[in-house]
Amino acid sequence: MPIRLPLGDTEHPAPRWALRLAKALPFVLLPHCVWRLPFAVDFRMGTIQPATSFPWWGAAYVVGLSVLTEALALLTVRGLVGSWGETFPRWVPFLAGRRVPPLAATLPATLGGLALVALWDTMPLAWFGLFGYHDVAFTNGWWKLLADVCITPVMLWGPIVLALTYAYHRRRRPA
Template sequence: MHESDDRHGVMTPGIRGAVASPAHRRGRARWATLAAGAWSLAYAAAGLYWASGGAGFPYGESARARRMGAVLVGLDPRSAGTAVAVAGLAGAVAAAVAYRTPPSEGRRGLRGLAWSIGLVLLLLVPDGRVLLGVGELMLLDAGRLEAGVVNQLWCALGGVLWVCVAVLPRRRPSAITTEDLRRGRRTTYVAAALPLLYAVPRLLWALGVTFGLDEETMAMAADPAGRTRELVFGAAAAGGGLLTLGLTHRWGVRFPRMVPLLGGRRVPVTLAAVPAGLVSVVLVGAGFTMWRVPVAALLGTRLAGEAAFGIGNWAAWLGNLVWLPWGVMLGLAVLAYTRRRKGTTG
């Protein structure tokens, strides 16, 4: 048994806890492979639909997509749809091969392919619109939700599944050390603080204190709809930072006593880890796009996405550049939380 630390809700390290057995890990890996194959077939069908002239093609010309740093934009529906269909069918074949290949046999090539597919779906397909789309859903403004945003969320799901195909067969239980716990807490505190760099300016804009914006953006932020939008975005980021602290404090392990019906009960690992993990995936995908553009500008090149990093909008762009480190640190905090919780008992 492990002894609990009431302050942080952690357990004394150094002993293996309730980790998954090899057979259980293999079972999860096979289910992830089946899901990745089914996802690939579904996306192949979507590609055939777009290639035949179907509506909702997500990679067409879009001024908003270019402003938000999209790379896959302005493509021809027939050729791009055909490419999606071919890639989807190839992914389904790869998933079938991976499903039939025992983990004990050489799977380095399959793992490399799974990593490649996952990273393309998570880093190349998304752009800044995916986070704006989530915000518009919070504003109950689903009418502005573009086909491209739905496609990006679907590709994020596929990317997670393919990364699971690459990672799950290699996972092994390991003892948790005191240094692991300390590192996890430090990571979580950074992940909780980073969203404030995004939230504080937007909350100030919502209060009418505008700065770091050009005249056009300032006018948008100053009207009632703009203030509401900035208030929701800023409050969501600040609230997310507060909830992140639960990944290292006791109330992320047991519900506080004041919570009706659930007070004192253990928090299911998935209840905390899955939502935070999904947010991390979206932040990393959108944030990677935000960093591509300034890095390309520093190198003297231009990308397909022509987002303008105007000096007049420095406050807005600095907030957007926080997405990537925020998402990375949040993902690491989720991994530390999951490992700590699954390595404990009682």
């Protein structure tokens, strides 16, 4: 049985394109999260790096980063197209059941989306070696191709968050 997120339970439903985009976001980020996991066991995935020792906390950091990435994607889904963007969930102390002020969601989502664009959308500069950005070196072209296929979709994260924030703003603004 497929897992279904109850996203249509909002007072002001999100547009269909926003629902589809929000539901796709965790899957857009999944290849990047999976690509990262072998590094947790110090498998370098064909990258050419100087011989450095892997820190004792490195595995927890890498796995935690992948889990955090997916958790933020799911929070984006629940907060910008789901009910959490309209009323605080029952488990939030002191605020449970109260209406969420629209600015409390749009401001962090906008800042987060812009930060993601600044973080990930500079990757093409590294691909072409522009403005001092450099791409990671790989042992062969197959590793580079696999890395590009897995990592490139993460460049959509910021623009998707910004588009969902715009849709959220449109449906929550005063009439």
